[in-house]
Amino acid sequence: MSGNVALLLWRAAERCAARPAVVEREESVDYAALVKRAAAIAAALLAAGVAPDDPVAILLERGGDAAAAFFGTLAVGAITVFVNETLRPRQIEYLLAHSGARHLVTTHDLLARQPRALHADVRVLDVRTIGPGGDSGLAPLPRVGSDVAQIIYTSGSTGLPKGVAVSHANLLAGTHAVVAYLGITPDDRVASLLPFSFVYGMSQLLCAVAAAAALVVERSPLPQQVLETVRARKVTVLGAVPPLWLRLLNVAAFRERPLPDLRVMTNAGGRLPTEAVRALRRAQSAARLYLMYGLTEALRSTYLAPEEVDRRPDSIGRAIPGAEVYVLREDGTAATPGEVGELVQRGPTVTLGYWKDPELTAQVFRPNPLRPPGAPDTERVVFSGDLVRSDADGFLYFVSRKDRIIKTMGYRVGPDEIANVLYGSGEVAEAAVLGEPDELWGERIVAYVVLTGAGSLERLKAYCGRELPRYLQPARIEVRAALPMLPSGKHDLGAVRAGSP
Structure with missing residues (x-):
């Protein structure tokens, strides 16, 4: 599979110019305007001396300008490097230095919010100084499928992020596979709740554009606000990571009032507890639930078709088409x-x-x-x-994960097996299970939990005693007010272990 990924936007604008492309709060940008904006940013990059295969960093709030900057950067043959807007100067400087980016597409307002100035040898292109529309006749530069399109930095709880080099062919293959098995059409309204710097969040943008569907952006982390946007904007495709699904399930309006326009729900970014899968099916029974698995190094890997979810709620399915x-x-x-x-x-x-x-x-x-x-x-x-x-x-x-296996009492224990039982108790809203050194057992199991409103630690301990063999029972259960999150929406296990809020 070859060709420039930017052509997805150019082709969508040709066939569906007047259809909404990005919906943010009360504003909507159609495909004709989005491709003009991408062309304007592409022209500014060329004027700044950006050449094919140059890494270009993008630090923008998720939305229309960030989408236009992504496609505009690809259109000139450059390599995109999304910088999550929640990062601080030290992390941003690392990504800029490691990627080799010499141009940063951002706004001076965003930079001013940082606690200090960036110490980096980059030229800043403020998108607010770029006119609203460029020459949409500007054709994306031809690319070979194996050309690098993006460097995605993996999130992790420890160590420095690794940059994964993703080709144009990789992005196109992953996008076409997901559009096909989800059946996304121009009539869909796809929720964007996750960062573009995260594979899952980028997939939502690419799938929406490939199908000429609308991307509905909500940046609030509050589940009540997410639900309000999904309902008000008539979202049809809703994708989230397990912690967000669990928080939505704690909102009575999500559990008790079906979303009439919702036809597809997707989970990726971690295993969704079996009881949560069943709760989602009860809450939004008219929507088709896809349980998906992927890794940054391969984008999308497997999915479980909705027809199998009730029979196999703990499965990640089979390989995606073509893999x-x-x-x-x-x-x-x-x-x-x-x-x-x-x-x-x-x-x-x-x-x-x-x-x-x-x-x-x-x-x-x-x-x-x-x-x-x-x-x-x-x-x-x-x-x-x-x-x-x-x-x-x-x-x-x-x-x-191989590197998260807990070796205790001579057994090899998967943390998710224990977390699944914790969620099944009905006492827990969030859970993370880790190992810590133990002289006698090698490692001991520690569970960090956020209790539900009516949850009881004593009942939780009793439940674990009934449901888990001795070697799988947590040696300690710590109750927290909240579990810290990574920008990707996953639990930050390093911060959980350190006791950070």
């Missing part, structure tokens, strides 16, 4: 059904590797161990670091 997923043992051979192994993916969404890190690239992106005898080892598959198992029908089930 293949293996479950491999440590020696690289295929695991049998029921046997836990590492998820390994092949196909067109497997990204190019890590930016400026050939050693880590070689560790994670490896030759296909199941290639036919005699075949050259030119293909690279991605070893996810996630442990899964398959059932006899080929459906996959997430077990744990």
Whole structure:
């Protein structure tokens, strides 16, 4: 698959110029205006000396200008680097230096909100000084499918972020697969609740534009405000990460009043507890729920079709169209059904590797161990670091991250297995399970929880005693007022462990 990803916007504007492209609060930008805005930013980048394959950083609030900056940057053949607007100078400076970006598309107002000035050798392009519309006749620069389109920095609770180099072909393959299995059309209104710097958030933008649908932007983290926007703007496709779904389920109006326009719900970015899956099905029974799994290094990986959700609420499904997923043992051979192994993916969404890190690239992106005898080892598959198992029908089930396995009492324990039980108690609104060193057991299990309004720690402990074998029971359960979040919407496990609010 080849071609410039920016063509998605140019083609949408050709066939659906007057349709809404981005809806923010009371404002709406149609596709004709969005492509003109992208062309204006592209012209400003060219005037600033940006050349093909130059990394360009984008620090803008999620919305129409951020979308236009993304497509405008791609249109000139440059590489996009989205900087999450919640980051602080130290993190922004790292991303600028590591990516090699010499141009920063932002606003002076956003920079002024930072606690100090950025110390970075970059030229700032303030989008507010760029005219509202450019020459939409400006054609996106032709690109080969393997050309780098984006550097996505992975979120993590510890260590420095890694930059994943994503090609034009990767983005197009992932977008077309998701549009196909969700059935997105120009009549859809797709909610945008997640940062464009996050694979899931970027996928919502790309899928909306590819289908010429409307992207409805809501930047508030409050579930009540999210629900109000979804209802008022007649959202038809709603995607969220598990912590946000759990918070929405705590809002009575979401549980008790079906959203009449909602036809699709999607979950990614982590495993949704089984009880939450059932609660979502009860709350919005007319909407089709897709349970999805992906990793930054391969964008989208698997999904569970709505027809299977009630039968297999704990499954992440099967490979997306055009991809293949293996479950491999440590020696690289295929695991049998029921046997836990590492998820390994092949196909067109497997990204190019890590930016400026050939050693880590070689560790994670490896030759296909199941290639036919005699075949050259030119293909690279991605070893996810996630442990899964398959059932006899080929459906996959997430077990744990390899690096999050808790080794206690001689057992290897997946934290999500315990968290699933905690949520099933009905006492817990949010939960994170971690291991900590123990001289006798190797590691002890610690659960950090936010109780529901009527939740009881004593009842929770009693429930765990009934539902979990001794080796799976938390040695300690800590009640917190809230669990800290990463910009991606996932729990920040490092901050949870450190006790940060």
